[in-house]
Amino acid sequence: MDFCIHSKMKLSTISLCITFILLQCIFTEGMTLSNNQRRGKRQSLLQTPILEMLRKSMGINYIPDIPTDPFDILRDSYPLPNGLKAPFTEYDYIIIGAGSAGCVLASRLTEDPNVTVLVIEAGRPEMLTTDIPGIAPFLQRTEYAWPYYMEPQRDVCLGMINQRCFWPRGKAVGGTSVINYMIYTRGHPEDWNRIEADGNYGWSYNDVLKYYIRSERSSTKGLEEQYHGRTGELNVEFGPTRSPLADTFLEAGRILGYPSGDYNSPEGLKFGYVQTTTLAGKRLSAAKAFLHGIKRRSNLHILPMTRVTKILIESGTKTAYGVRYIRNRVRSEVRARREVILSAGPIASPQLLMLSGIGPAKHLAKHKIPLVQDLPVGQRLYDHISFPGLIFTLNTTGLSFIESNLTNIRNVIQYVQFSDTPASTPGAVDGIGYIRTPLANKFETRPDIELISIGGSLVSDGGYDGSKAVRRGMMISEEVFDTAYGSIDNTETWSAFPMLLHPRSVGYLELKNTNPFSHPRIIGNYLTDPLDTATFIAAIRFIQALTRTEPFQRLGARIHPARYPACRNMLFDSDPYWECAVRTLTATLHHQVSTCRMGPVHDKYAVVDPELRVYGVNRLRVVDSSILPYSVSAHTNAPAIMIGEKASDMIKATWQNL
Structure with missing residues (x-):
C-alpha cells in the first residue's frame, strides 16, 4: 500500500495501484484468510478493510452494505443518454440479453438513427479486473x-x-465473453455446410464466413489473409x-x-x-468491442442489472409485443413496435420461452403455464x-x-x-x-x-x-x-x-418451477x-x-x-x-447449444426457422448460440458474434420496406 500512497497518483499510477491490490487479492490463498489459519505458519499481510471490500465486490453473492456500491468506479457504465432518468415505455426493438450476440445486434440495429433499441441485461457491467486474461479461471465463481x-x-x-x-455462464454486459478464455475459433466448413444441407438456407460456410470477416479486426501476422477481417470491431491477436x-x-x-x-x-x-479476442494483452469482451464505443447513441438504451421475467404475447394473434422486467425491485413493462429479440443464451433463452408459454405442451401443463405455442424448447442440448x-x-x-x-x-x-x-x-x-x-x-x-x-x-x-x-x-x-x-x-x-x-450424447433442459429467478433443471446426459x-x-x-x-x-x-x-x-x-x-x-467448456434449435419446418426438434423466427409466434426471434442445431468444431463465442451479425441483416431486411 505504501507504494500507492507515496506515488504522485496520476491516472496511470492509480490504475497500477488498483490493479496491484486486486491482483494480490485474487492470487493470495484465501485473500483475507491468513496462512496461520491455513497452514499454521506465517500471518497474511492482506487483512485490511479495503482489501476485504475488494474481495467482497468480486464475490458471487456480493451485496454492498451501503446504498452505493463503492466499486462502481472500477466498472464500465451505461447511463441512459441525454440525461434520461428512466427508459421509454416503447421501443422499436427490445433485445433480451447483452451477451455476445446481443451486443452485436444492438450495435448494428442502432446504426439506423430512426430506430430505437432497448437492451436488457441481468448482470453488471465489466470491472477493471475482468480485463486481465490470466484470471479467467477465477471469474467462473464471481x-x-x-x-x-x-x-x-x-x-x-x-x-x-x-x-x-458446474456450468458457469456469463452474467454481465458482454455475457460469457466476460468470463471465458477468449479463444477465437470459427468451426470447420463441413459444420456449416451440413447445417445448410439440413434445410437451413443461408448458413453454409461461405454464407457465414463473410460475417466472421465483418466483425474481425485481425492484428495477427502470418495468417491466411483472405479468411480474416482487418476493419471490424472485434480485435483478434496472438497474445x-x-x-x-x-x-x-x-x-x-x-x-x-x-x-x-x-x-x-x-x-x-x-x-x-491460440488466436484470442484480446487487445494488446487485455480481454476484449463483446461489450467492449461492440457497445462501449457507441453507448452514447441517443437511440440505444442499455439497462444492466435488470431481469426480464416474461415475454408478453397477444394470445389471439400470437404476436410478441413487449416484455415484463424487474429493475431496482420494481416490476415494469415495455413494448416493442417491431420485434422482441431473445438473446439470453442457451440456458436462459429456453427458460424464458417456457415461462412465457412457448415450449412442450405437456411440460408447460405440468407447471400450469398457459400454452401459447407447443414447441420442443429445451429438448435438445449438446455441450463440449x-x-x-x-x-x-x-x-x-x-x-x-x-x-x-x-x-x-x-x-x-x-x-x-x-x-x-x-x-x-x-x-x-x-x-x-x-x-x-x-x-x-x-x-x-x-x-x-x-x-x-x-x-x-x-x-x-x-x-x-x-x-x-x-x-x-x-x-x-x-x-x-x-x-x-x-x-x-x-x-x-x-x-x-x-x-x-x-458428442453423440444428447441432454435436455426443463423448468424446475414457474419462478423466473429459479434455475432450470439441466440434464446433460454426458x-x-x-x-x-x-x-x-x-x-x-x-x-x-x-x-x-x-x-x-x-x-x-x-x-x-x-x-x-x-x-x-x-x-x-x-x-x-x-x-x-x-x-x-468431466469439465464443461461452456459451449452449450441447440436448446432453441434452428431447423426447417419438418425438423421435429426445431424451435426457430432459418431466419431465427420462433415458429408460430410473430415478431419474436432467438439470436444466440442456442439456435445451433448441433455442436460445431468451435468455441461458441465467435459463432455467437457471427449469429448476431447475420441476424442483424435478416432483421433489417424484414423491416426496410415497411
Missing part, C-alpha cells in the same frame, strides 16, 4: 457468472464438489506472451502429420498459436466437454506458467505498463490443434477432437500458497485433487485438454453414448504419442499416474482407467 449446475448424474463429474457438473511449450506442441504436431498454421482457415487440420487431468511432468525449469513464480510486484507492474506477462495469456492457453481420431466418421473431413495446449496444467495455480483458481473454477474436490495430483502440485508440467467436438468415451480415450492416446516425440522428450516429459479415488482398483493407463478418469474430471 458475480459475473450464473452458477448453474447439471442435475446429478451418477457416472460423471465424480471428482467435482458434491459430484455435480503478447506464450510459454516455450507452445512451440514444443506445434513441433510435435508436425512430426505426427499436422502442419502448423492458421487453424481458422478452411484448408485441412492444423495446429497453431473436456478432460483436464492428463498431465505430464517436465525435468526442465522455466517452461510453464506457475502462479507462485509469477505473482510478484515486478510482474504486476510489467503487466500494467506493457501487458506482456503471463497475466496476458488466456488462462495459460498457448495453442490449439485439430485432429481426427481413428473413431472419426470416415465420411466426414472435420475434426472430432480439439486439443487445447496449456503452458502448465491444473497444478500450476499456486498450490497451498496460491489462488487455486483453475481447480476451484472447475469445482474440483480438494480431496480428489490432492489424492491425484498433490505430489506434483506447483511444479513444472504441460497438459493438453482434449475437447470432444461432436457420456451416455459409448462412442463419446471411446473418442476421449483415442484422444488421450494421441496426446501420449505427442509427448513421445523428440521435442517433448527433450524436456523429459513423463505422464503423471494420477490416482483418482473412483479408479483405485484399475490398472493405470488401461482403457478402463482412462474412462474412469474422464468420468472423474
Whole structure:
C-alpha cells in the first residue's frame, strides 16, 4: 500500500495501484484468510478493510452494505443518454440479453438513427479486473457468472464438489465473453455446410464466413489473409506472451502429420498459436468491442442489472409485443413496435420461452403455464466437454506458467505498463490443434477432437500458497485433487485438454418451477453414448504419442499416474482407467447449444426457422448460440458474434420496406 500512497497518483499510477491490490487479492490463498489459519505458519499481510471490500465486490453473492456500491468506479457504465432518468415505455426493438450476440445486434440495429433499441441485461457491467486474461479461471465463481449446475448424474463429474457438473455462464454486459478464455475459433466448413444441407438456407460456410470477416479486426501476422477481417470491431491477436511449450506442441504436431498454421482457415487440420479476442494483452469482451464505443447513441438504451421475467404475447394473434422486467425491485413493462429479440443464451433463452408459454405442451401443463405455442424448447442440448487431468511432468525449469513464480510486484507492474506477462495469456492457453481420431466418421473431413495446449496444467495455480483458481473454477474436490495430483502440485508440467467436438450424447433442459429467478433443471446426459468415451480415450492416446516425440522428450516429459479415488482398483493407463478418469474430471467448456434449435419446418426438434423466427409466434426471434442445431468444431463465442451479425441483416431486411 505504501507504494500507492507515496506515488504522485496520476491516472496511470492509480490504475497500477488498483490493479496491484486486486491482483494480490485474487492470487493470495484465501485473500483475507491468513496462512496461520491455513497452514499454521506465517500471518497474511492482506487483512485490511479495503482489501476485504475488494474481495467482497468480486464475490458471487456480493451485496454492498451501503446504498452505493463503492466499486462502481472500477466498472464500465451505461447511463441512459441525454440525461434520461428512466427508459421509454416503447421501443422499436427490445433485445433480451447483452451477451455476445446481443451486443452485436444492438450495435448494428442502432446504426439506423430512426430506430430505437432497448437492451436488457441481468448482470453488471465489466470491472477493471475482468480485463486481465490470466484470471479467467477465477471469474467462473464471481458475480459475473450464473452458477448453474447439471442435475446429478451418477457416472460423471465424480471428482467435482458434491459430484455435480458446474456450468458457469456469463452474467454481465458482454455475457460469457466476460468470463471465458477468449479463444477465437470459427468451426470447420463441413459444420456449416451440413447445417445448410439440413434445410437451413443461408448458413453454409461461405454464407457465414463473410460475417466472421465483418466483425474481425485481425492484428495477427502470418495468417491466411483472405479468411480474416482487418476493419471490424472485434480485435483478434496472438497474445503478447506464450510459454516455450507452445512451440514444443506445434513441433510435435508436425512430426505426427499436422502442419502448423492458421487453424481458422478452411484448408485441412492444423495446429497453431491460440488466436484470442484480446487487445494488446487485455480481454476484449463483446461489450467492449461492440457497445462501449457507441453507448452514447441517443437511440440505444442499455439497462444492466435488470431481469426480464416474461415475454408478453397477444394470445389471439400470437404476436410478441413487449416484455415484463424487474429493475431496482420494481416490476415494469415495455413494448416493442417491431420485434422482441431473445438473446439470453442457451440456458436462459429456453427458460424464458417456457415461462412465457412457448415450449412442450405437456411440460408447460405440468407447471400450469398457459400454452401459447407447443414447441420442443429445451429438448435438445449438446455441450463440449473436456478432460483436464492428463498431465505430464517436465525435468526442465522455466517452461510453464506457475502462479507462485509469477505473482510478484515486478510482474504486476510489467503487466500494467506493457501487458506482456503471463497475466496476458488466456488462462495459460498457448495453442490449439485439430485432429481426427481413428473413431472419426470416415465420411466426414472435420475434426472430432480439439486439443487445447496449456503452458502448465491444473497444478500450476499456486498450490497451498496460491489462488487455486483453475481447480476451484472447475469445482474440483480438494480431496480428489490432492489424492491425484498433490505430489506434483506447483511444479513444472504441460497438459493438453482434449475437447470432444461432436458428442453423440444428447441432454435436455426443463423448468424446475414457474419462478423466473429459479434455475432450470439441466440434464446433460454426458457420456451416455459409448462412442463419446471411446473418442476421449483415442484422444488421450494421441496426446501420449505427442509427448513421445523428440521435442517433448527433450524436456523429459513423463505422464503423471494420477490416482483418482473412483479408479483405485484399475490398472493405470488401461482403457478402463482412462474412462474412469474422464468420468472423474468431466469439465464443461461452456459451449452449450441447440436448446432453441434452428431447423426447417419438418425438423421435429426445431424451435426457430432459418431466419431465427420462433415458429408460430410473430415478431419474436432467438439470436444466440442456442439456435445451433448441433455442436460445431468451435468455441461458441465467435459463432455467437457471427449469429448476431447475420441476424442483424435478416432483421433489417424484414423491416426496410415497411
